[in-house]
Amino acid sequence: MRAPYGLNILDNCLTCPVREEHIFCNLSVHAGQRLNEIKSTAVYPKGAMLFIEGQQPRGVFVLCAGKAKLSTSSREGKTIITKLSDAGDVLGLNSVVSNRPYEVTAEMMEPGQANFIPRESLLQFLKDHGEVALRVAEQLSRNYYTAYEEIRTLGLSTSPSEKFAKLLLSWSTKSPQSDGALQVKLTLTHEEIAEIIGTTRETVSRLFSEFKKKQLVQLKGSTLVIRNRTALEKIVQS
Amino acid sequence: MRAPYGLNILDNCLTCPVREEHIFCNLSVHAGQRLNEIKSTAVYPKGAMLFIEGQQPRGVFVLCAGKAKLSTSSREGKTIITKLSDAGDVLGLNSVVSNRPYEVTAEMMEPGQANFIPRESLLQFLKDHGEVALRVAEQLSRNYYTAYEEIRTLGLSTSPSEKFAKLLLSWSTKSPQSDGALQVKLTLTHEEIAEIIGTTRETVSRLFSEFKKKQLVQLKGSTLVIRNRTALEKIVQS
DNA sequence: AACCGGTTGTGACTGTGATCACACCCAAAA
């Protein structure tokens, strides 16, 4: 089965990304069947918008393949990226549960696939299956935590270098923990990095130069190598 | 019935603050009784810490009287106030639901009273009463929204004056909407205001002078009068 | 009265990062 954008369609992607905390995993047989009835799968090209900040919530998206960036922006055009999502993430849950407009824009950064569950169906489903509602509550509080992490970085760490170091470290922990040399595939542009840490493209460029000069990081093709983790950690809490 | 700190103890303060969205209101008789069994009431002096950032979650607090400030701070001592809570607010819910450390410190800004519901009891209660779990989910997503508001102000609005104007406006909308002259009781120190908008005490001082000079606001005793609302709104989205 | 702690006003100085400007690189298209 072949989809556009050179992507294999996954049969049932509600459960495909193996995640302990996945809220739609390990459901009762009955609930699982019901969920399968109300979900629908779609494939998206790079740049596709799953939803846009301010829209009324249509439903939630469960990302099965591909990466998406969540961002919010001001009228004057300044944008901040608040989260990078990948397979397994549930997008739009808060808006659906509280019935408020999407608070972010979700844009595919690469071709991908997602399950869609319409708002009404999901809410009915949650009413019918109380045990899942609690799972949803847990997921929401996890979201809340990451939001607070964001608040802390934006509000407490003043200098761009601090935030930049923090970002690099957060990447290095997610990457394959093979021995000493920590490697990260670099898929973002400097502009995007700037939007994550809330600064300008030029500053990010300068930070890269600076960190390279200080032997903190090194660039091999498009993979970034963290050479001095402890030094980075020191910058973070300087 | 008289309590310390010159405060009247309220008989049942789970329901006292009249709030449409109060998660523990309008419960079934059975659930209401159960809730009354597991809650306990206490009175707190000014400066009392309900809980501290990093502590394991003991339970939730339902504020009945008095105001509390929620803050988070870095090792170097920089602090940001993320929310001002008053009667009716539920504090510590996220931490309890997700069983992670309190992400903020909750400190009473004036003498007050709060109900405490221990973690284990609450979780059991939620399992037994699925309909309340959904209410909790709704509350959590509301929390998420205010967190996002915070992210937007910290990340998108660059200048202190912008954030300051935003803060003043948010105050003026909450205050009694009596005709034109918007008045706000000013209970915070400049230092605290600085911690809300993420700047220094001196800058707040200067902003006050500047806004007074520009006839945007006026200080009558300890009440702040918003003289030119539209001008403030213009500063916000400048 | 005098004193005190916490708060507020304001001046002088300075470092930092945003802004503008332009050169450069590289891969894909023509």
Add this chain to the structure above:
DNA sequence: TTTTGGGTGTGATCACAGTCACAACCGGTT
């Protein structure tokens, strides 16, 4: 090949807000 366009490096400039310093203020206590 040349062209084009998105991405990147880097210098020069400058305004803004953080920092330090000190005076003034205000309400409560002794």
